[in-house]
Amino acid sequence: MASNHLTTFLSFSVILFISYVAKRIYEVYFSTHGVNKELPRLITPFPSLSFPSVAIPLVPSLNHYGICVTWKNRKSLYSNAPLKTFVQTPLIYGESFVYTSSVAAFRQVYGLNSVFEKDPNSTGNSDICLFGPNVIGAVGEDWKRHRRIAAPSFNRNTYRAVWDTTTKVYEDMVANEGWETIHRTGIVKANMITHKLALFIIASVGFGLPMAWEEPIKTDKGKMSLQSMIFEVSTHVIERARIPSLLYVSGHPALKRLEEAYSTFDRLMHERIKEREEELIVLRSTPGVTDEEIADTMRDVFGCLVNARMSEGKLSMSDEEIISNCLAFMFAGHETTANTLAGALGLLAIYPETQDFIFREIKDVLGNREPAFEDYDALVAVQACFFEALRIYPVSFLMLRHATEDTMLNIPRTDDPSVVETIRIKKGTNLVGDLVGLSYDPQVFPDPEEFNPRRWLEKIPATSAGSSLDQRQADEVNLSGSASTLDGFLGFSFGPRTCIGHKFAKIETVCFLANLLRSWRIEPVLEDGETNAEWRARVLEPHFGLTLMFDDVPVRFVRRSN
Numbered sequence: 001m002a003s004n005h006l007t008t009f010l011s012f013s014v015i016l017f018i019s020y021v022a023k024r025i026y027e028v029y030f031s032t033h034g035v036n037k038e039l040p041r042l043i044t045p046f047p048s049l050s051f052p053s054v055a056i057p058l059v060p061s062l063n064h065y066g067i068c069v070t071w072k073n074r075k076s077l078y079s080n081a082p083l084k085t086f087v088q089t090p091l092i093y094g095e096s097f098v099y100t101s102s103v104a105a106f107r108q109v110y111g112l113n114s115v116f117e118k119d120p121n122s123t124g125n126s127d128i129c130l131f132g133p134n135v136i137g138a139v140g141e142d143w144k145r146h147r148r149i150a151a152p153s154f155n156r157n158t159y160r161a162v163w164d165t166t167t168k169v170y171e172d173m174v175a176n177e178g179w180e181t182i183h184r185t186g187i188v189k190a191n192m193i194t195h196k197l198a199l200f201i202i203a204s205v206g207f208g209l210p211m212a213w214e215e216p217i218k219t220d221k222g223k224m225s226l227q228s229m230i231f232e233v234s235t236h237v238i239e240r241a242r243i244p245s246l247l248y249v250s251g252h253p254a255l256k257r258l259e260e261a262y263s264t265f266d267r268l269m270h271e272r273i274k275e276r277e278e279e280l281i282v283l284r285s286t287p288g289v290t291d292e293e294i295a296d297t298m299r300d301v302f303g304c305l306v307n308a309r310m311s312e313g314k315l316s317m318s319d320e321e322i323i324s325n326c327l328a329f330m331f332a333g334h335e336t337t338a339n340t341l342a343g344a345l346g347l348l349a350i351y352p353e354t355q356d357f358i359f360r361e362i363k364d365v366l367g368n369r370e371p372a373f374e375d376y377d378a379l380v381a382v383q384a385c386f387f388e389a390l391r392i393y394p395v396s397f398l399m400l401r402h403a404t405e406d407t408m409l410n411i412p413r414t415d416d417p418s419v420v421e422t423i424r425i426k427k428g429t430n431l432v433g434d435l436v437g438l439s440y441d442p443q444v445f446p447d448p449e450e451f452n453p454r455r456w457l458e459k460i461p462a463t464s465a466g467s468s469l470d471q472r473q474a475d476e477v478n479l480s481g482s483a484s485t486l487d488g489f490l491g492f493s494f495g496p497r498t499c500i501g502h503k504f505a506k507i508e509t510v511c512f513l514a515n516l517l518r519s520w521r522i523e524p525v526l527e528d529g530e531t532n533a534e535w536r537a538r539v540l541e542p543h544f545g546l547t548l549m550f551d552d553v554p555v556r557f558v559r560r561s562n
């Protein structure tokens with residue numbers, strides 16, 4: 001009797017297995033993958049943007065490159081793709097994804113009136129919304145509401161605060177690290193200082209929570225310090241979203257830390273919303289106080305959100321949504337800026353002549369005075385250095401969308417750009433904007449592995465930090481489709497959902513680089529007999545999560561004599 005059951009069970013399992021294999025074979029080899037054209041295909045065990053792909057160690061011989069498929073294959077992925085578009089087809093599990101690195105396709109997918117949308121349930125989007133909807137994860141009308149309320153927070157006052165705070169953090173760093181009087185520092189982990197910087201700026205300019213360069217992990221009352229709390233919250237969003245709450249009772253130290261950080265963050269944010277609202281009520285009822293004065297008091301991004309919410313009425317954004325947007329800014333603004341700047345410092349270390357070129361520009365612009373916010377515009381080579389580092393390391397490397405209706409993409413052929421071909425795309429198809437593919441396209445960026453900030457010099461638009469558009473105006477320009485995005489530079493995306501913090505990030509990095517490079521030369525810390533190229537391959541090979549990241553980037557700062 002028992003053996004009969006076993007035989008039935010086994011036969012049933014075999015039938016299920018064969019049906020699954022047959023279904024996979026059909027899907028892999030005979031389905032259209034949502035497109036009407038025969039596009040080059042990359043067959044991998046799983047989709048790159050899926051849990052198994054991230055969890056299972058890489059096996060390049062089986063085409064299992066995980067989430068860094070585009071990085072690992074950046075020299076070859078599009079060599080047989082005349083439309084700079086291919087289909088990734090997973091063999092074992094999951095749906096196909098269409099990848100494109102074509103600038104023309106980017107403009108259609110991310111531009112105005114596109115039918116391609118973010119999927120609010122996709123990995124990353126749903127995680128980042130763990131406190132509630134926010135500007136990163138929301139779609140449709142809900143996203144418009146978040147963006148409309150959040151955009152005015154990114155204005156000239158904010159940018160000035162970014163500049164001033166960055167200068168202060170730089171000075172704190174030099175004083176606290178004991179670099180004021182020395183000629184040559186010890187080994188500096190560039191990624192550590194850039195993470196600290198980015199965290200401080202977002203905490204201070206974002207939430208009005210200034211931090212000190214040296215801060216203990218615990219307060220004297222044994223509680224987590226502000227710095228540790230913000231660091232924990234901004235770097236462990238995925239873990240917080242994914243780890244089931246039941247596991248927290250295990251009392252594992254890492255989970256305890258996470259729980260403490262998130263509950264403190266939640267409590268602190270609620271308290272601060274209340275404080276800010278009370279402050280605003282007093283201000284608004286004070287005779288003679290102008291809107292400008294109110295805006296000036298509510299200078300940080302968080303204050304602007306509370307102010308905007310009060311102007312529009314409570315229903316416009318709940319407390320949870322304000323907190324969720326703050327988490328979104330912390331997440332989106334911390335790792336991205338820190339890793340781009342770490343990459344820039346690493347590249348500058350191995351390109352001394354580029355450093356000298358940038359140093360000469362800084363000297364020409366500033367002479368011997370300190371850099372000021374108004375200098376941003378003139379520091380073109382420093383800006384170019386940032387763009388080039390972001391091109392080489394596009395931290396936000398994949399931008400996922402799905403087609404909300406049947407649509408098409410018109411893409412010029414690489415071998416004859418006068419011939420434009422149409423790819424019809426079915427509703428529901430997943431599309432990935434591949435920023436690594438675009439950044440390493442030799443047609444757009446000749447000699448793409450070369451760190452060459454000069455390639456951007458003529459493309460940097462003549463707007464200044466002082467006179468430039470605030471984010472609301474920038475949004476309007478983007479919506480009108482006339483944004484003067486640097487040709488081919490889409491590291492901050494394009495169109496209505498372009499990065500809301502792009503100027504925030506640029507001003508922070510340009511200010512930091514201008515301060516650092518005017519006083520110091522950066523050198524790589526090489527191992528015995530190591531060349532700069534070997535150092536680059538060892539140290540500047542990124543790894544990948546929701547963003548592109550670096551481990552230790554060991555450099556040394558040597559004081560410039562003039």
Ligand code: HEM
Nearest residue numbers: 136332333336337340396399491492493497499500501505
């Ligand atoms: C080097 C630094 C940065 C890079 C490379 C970067 C890149 C990007 C990219 C590519 C997107 C579009 C993603 C997509 O549509 O799938 C984006 C969106 C976004 N970024 Fe950034 N970002 C940076 C810094 C910042 C900063 C400093 C903030 C905030 C303080 C920020 C806040 C956001 C937000 C809120 C969005 C979502 C906008 C929306 O969907 O309307 N980012 N960023």
